[in-house]
Amino acid sequence: xKKQKKNSLCKEFTKGIIKQNPVLRLVLGTCATLAVTTSFxxxxxxxxxxxxxxxxxxxxxxxxRKAIPNKVRIPAYVIVIxxxxxIVQMIVKAYVPVLDEALGIxxxxxxxxxxxxxxxxxxxxxxxxxASALDGLGMGVGFTAALCTMGLFRELVGSGTILSGIQSLLxxxxxxxxxxxxxxxxxxxxxxxxxLSLQPITLFILPSGGFFTFGVLMAITNRLAExxxxxxAELPDCAACPMASACRMKPEEQHKEGxx
Amino acid sequence: xxxxxxxxxxGLLTQNFILSKFLGICPFLGxxxxxxxxxxxxxxxxxxxxxxxxxxxxxxxxxxxxDLAYLQTIVFILVIAALVQFLExxxxxxxxxxxxxxxxxxxxxxxxxxxxGVVILNVDxxxxxxxxxxxxxxxxLGFGLAMILFAGVRGRLENNDIPKFMEGLPVxxxxxxxxxxxxxxxxxxxxxMGLL
Numbered sequence: 001x002k003k004q005k006k007n008s009l010c011k012e013f014t015k016g017i018i019k020q021n022p023v024l025r026l027v028l029g030t031c032a033t034l035a036v037t038t039s040f041x042x043x044x045x046x047x048x049x050x051x052x053x054x055x056x057x058x059x060x061x062x063x064x065r066k067a068i069p070n071k072v073r074i075p076a077y078v079i080v081i082x083x084x085x086x087i088v089q090m091i092v093k094a095y096v097p098v099l100d101e102a103l104g105i106x107x108x109x110x111x112x113x114x115x116x117x118x119x120x121x122x123x124x125x126x127x128x129x130x131a132s133a134l135d136g137l138g139m140g141v142g143f144t145a146a147l148c149t150m151g152l153f154r155e156l157v158g159s160g161t162i163l164s165g166i167q168s169l170l171x172x173x174x175x176x177x178x179x180x181x182x183x184x185x186x187x188x189x190x191x192x193x194x195x196l197s198l199q200p201i202t203l204f205i206l207p208s209g210g211f212f213t214f215g216v217l218m219a220i221t222n223r224l225a226e227x228x229x230x231x232x233a234e235l236p237d238c239a240a241c242p243m244a245s246a247c248r249m250k251p252e253e254q255h256k257e258g259x260x
Numbered sequence: 261x262x263x264x265x266x267x268x269x270x271g272l273l274t275q276n277f278i279l280s281k282f283l284g285i286c287p288f289l290g291x292x293x294x295x296x297x298x299x300x301x302x303x304x305x306x307x308x309x310x311x312x313x314x315x316x317x318x319x320x321x322x323x324x325x326x327d328l329a330y331l332q333t334i335v336f337i338l339v340i341a342a343l344v345q346f347l348e349x350x351x352x353x354x355x356x357x358x359x360x361x362x363x364x365x366x367x368x369x370x371x372x373x374x375x376x377g378v379v380i381l382n383v384d385x386x387x388x389x390x391x392x393x394x395x396x397x398x399x400x401l402g403f404g405l406a407m408i409l410f411a412g413v414r415g416r417l418e419n420n421d422i423p424k425f426m427e428g429l430p431v432x433x434x435x436x437x438x439x440x441x442x443x444x445x446x447x448x449x450x451x452x453m454g455l456l
Binding site: 027030031032034035075078079082083085086089090105108109111112113114117203206207208209210211212214215216218219220222223226232233 | 279280281282283284285286289330331332333334337338341371372373376377380381384425426427428429430431432433434436437438440441444
């Protein structure tokens with residue numbers, strides 16, 4: 001009995017990482033994914049901020065799930081989430097100002113990131129505290145993993161560097177961690193790249209490259225998922241949308257509209 | 261005057277909310293399948309953006325005067341959510357025609373990052389009231405332009421033979437990449453016209 005419970009808790013954590021990856025499988029939080037992945041470090045920073053907000057808000061919402069009346073639950077969730085976003089914003093501004101500049105407006109916009117409100121509505125509002133915390137952690141790790149993958153690729157192709165600026169994140173742990181490692185510049189390590197006039201494809205760190213990379217990554221995941229017998233990733237249907245209860249654009253109505 | 265024209269051009273072309281700032285991607289991908297829904301959504305977004313900027317500007321002044329600027333995120337999202345809810349109720353009761361045209365999109369706009377985004381951007385850039393309003397209008401129009409253009413692109417996509425794994429979302433994203441790339445051609449237009 002106890003073992004079974006442990007297994008199910010473990011599942012709450014792992015499902016978010018691959019099987020229900022919020023970015024690549026559930027297609028949530030697209031705005032932030034596209035905007036901040038111009039480098040690995042920005043993706044990682046955004047991911048960490050989202051993990052903190054997601055775990056904290058999931059825990060608090062789960063604790064309050066019996067106290068919040070059903071009718072006002074969405075505004076109540078939004079307040080809890082906004083409070084944690086403000087805390088994270090302050091911490092980032094104080095300790096990692098470089099990251100605050102890089103993420104810019106997308107740091108406060110975590111409030112309207114559909115992953116967080118979506119998990120509150122779909123999971124934390126109905127489940128006990130520990131499971132909700134693990135669900136938040138798993139989803140957050142999945143989000144971070146997807147962002148880091150995209151960031152790594154876009155940075156490598158778009159500016160010819162790997163993990164550039166990582167010291168700004170590491171500086172939380174003290175000065176010159178890992179001997180002051182601050183990423184690799186391919187053009188310094190391999191000078192012959194320049195002789196062959198191999199320039200980085202700047203397009204990939206521009207907005208257009210973000211759309212392109214995300215599209216191709218999505219196609220690859222679809223292919224892998226089909227090999228495992230899973231469905232293709234589609235835009236979130238009404239079941240996944242946190243606003244479903246307030247929305248009147250139900251699929252059958254859209255269908256009617258289409259045939260009329 | 262020059263500055264206002266620059267703001268409009270930035271919102272529409274060079275700093276387009278969807279295509280270069282990545283704000284409001286969810287409705288961009290979700291509601292752009294048909295031209296009339298895309299236009300309806302855009303109209304609702306422009307309307308809510310202007311209204312929330314008008315309401316949030318004085319509130320922000322109050323917060324800043326009382327050293328409460330750290331409450332901005334919480335207050336703005338609450339004000340926008342309450343405003344949208346209020347607007348929906350009023351429209352339902354007194355403006356039936358408008359409600360039928362825009363009403364269904366309103367609840368979705370509460371959690372749209374473009375609306376909160378434009379309010380925060382206005383504050384971050386330190387725009388005064390008329391500048392904020394023009395910037396919101398430009399952002400909304402840019403949102404609409406991208407939505408409507410993309411609805412056309414998607415209409416074309418549907419009749420094509422697409423590789424199996426690119427079908428659906430991936431090919432939509434790649435098409436968006438091309439639309440975004442074409443908007444890159446406008447960069448420098450504001451400096452070129454000597455507006456900034």
